[in-house]
């Protein structure tokens with residue numbers, strides 16, 4: 001199957017049903033397929049397996065992504081989660097350290113922190129679906145944490161000037177999780193370029209697709225030299241095109257363990273044409289987002305997320321809130337939309353389902369209850385917007401959600417007892 005595009009249809013009652021697949025991405029561009037075939041025919045898939053005069057695809061990918069984001073250095077690695085853990089090690093996080101991170105994020109983020117034997121300290125989320133700065137200040141003071149792993153979760157970018165100031169004032173190093181913000185910016189400066197290191201994922205569901213993969217960018221020569229050694233460069237870092245100069249490795253090369261997690265040339269070959277086309281793809285995602293947003297505007301009971309002027313977002317997914325709805329009513333909306341082909345995810349579900357997760361389901365990282373954050377998480381409904389959906393598909397999806405949210409909100413299920421909070 002190469003096209004997941006939906007087609008309109010109706011159920012027995014005559015209501016329209018969406019037939020597209022929310023998990024179907026576009027095919028790899030032909031240029032990527034051809035480049036991948038060249039790598040496979042050469043047999044030299046390992047990034048350091050080059051012949052005289054040859055430059056590895058992985059090195060070229062790093063050079064191009066550094067140029068694209070304006071970063072001095074870039075390193076390609078095995079996954080987004082590996083990028084996060086590698087960045088934490090590179091800035092010196094040690095076992096037992098506490099690391100601040102978003103309560104609204106996905107499992108690989110606290111998982112990366114835990115993989116170092118460090119302890120996640122969760123920070124609350126606002127109605128705008130970004131990190132709560134007041135809560136951040138409080139938890140930073142209470143925990144004494146010196147590192148923030150900032151997750152631009154679902155592509156929502158906080159006020160980065162305010163965040164960087166808050167962290168600078170407290171001596172907190174920021175690492176950005178840009179798994180959902182490749183191509184996005186705040187006030188024109190790309191995400192990943194604000195903190196000490198920026199980490200990206202090229203896993204299938206993100207903005208570039210190599211199955212698995214990750215990228216780290218930074219302007220910090222010491223931290224990046226450590227990251228390169230950590231990723232498993234042995235003493236071959238001189239073959240990189242976007243790594244710090246040899247001087248930066250002088251002592252680091254002896255002191256840094258090899259925690260193997262390189263990217264290979266096959267994935268790099270697949271990614272290079274995709275990154276070249278990124279801004280066009282981002283514009284296509286946002287066109288789809290705006291159609292859904294327009295279609296849901298002024299739906300009774302439904303709260304849209306306000307996107308600030310300074311936020312140059314890339315909307316590969318869509319979120320809305322059913323604020324202060326009861327669990328039963330939310331489940332009714334999900335079931336009714338699912339029956340019409342619209343696959344919604346609920347971040348508030350008490351048990352983690354599929355990719356959906358919340359801070360209190362990661363029991364290895366205990367957190368005190370966060371009532372203000374619980375109210376938001378309970379309200380978040382999420383869906384993917386793959387580029388295989390047409391604009392008409394998006395309009396149809398919005399019509400279905402609008403109809404079902406309205407029906408539940410205005411119908412029996414919205415009776416006061418059903419709307420009460422809690423399960």
Ligand SMILES: *Cc1c(COP(=O)(O)O)cnc(C)c1O
Pocket residue numbers: 079080081082105106108109151153154177179180201202203212213214
């Ligand atoms: C996917 C994802 C990651 C990790 O990326 P992988 O490449 O799957 O390891 C990190 N953070 C967030 C928010 C993600 O969605």
